[in-house]
């Protein structure tokens with residue numbers, strides 16, 4: 001079982017590939033599946049700003065398109081110098097796969113852990 005420190009390290013490594021031509025704000029994510037695999041992501045910006053995709057969703061779409069459906073934890077880091085919490089679109093996107101997901105935040109010196117249930121209480125579930 002992978003520990004949270006190594007998941008944070010993978011998120012930092014993934015952040016190096018961030019394409020942030022417009023904001024300069026780099027984000028990295030590392031998503032641990034229940035089967036023990038790790039999928040990483042970085043934010044990818046676009047000249048049409050709204051077409052930007054966040055690091056968290058990049059990690060998720062890589063995993064989901066590879067057939068993964070069950071997730072344990074996601075580590076999220078940024079170049080911002082503080083904890084970086086996911087935007088509302090990412091919270092909603094991640095909730096599709098369960099709100100017991102653990103989110104690990106690192107500010108460069110300390111780590112915090114939340115569940116998605118804590119960050120998106122009373123999530124909309126249609127079925």
Ligand code: THU
Nearest residue numbers: 023025027043054055085086087
């Ligand atoms: N961003 C992420 O990748 N994840 C977050 O959790 C917050 C925001 C990106 C989107 C954009 O490229 C940049 O950070 C500034 O908003």
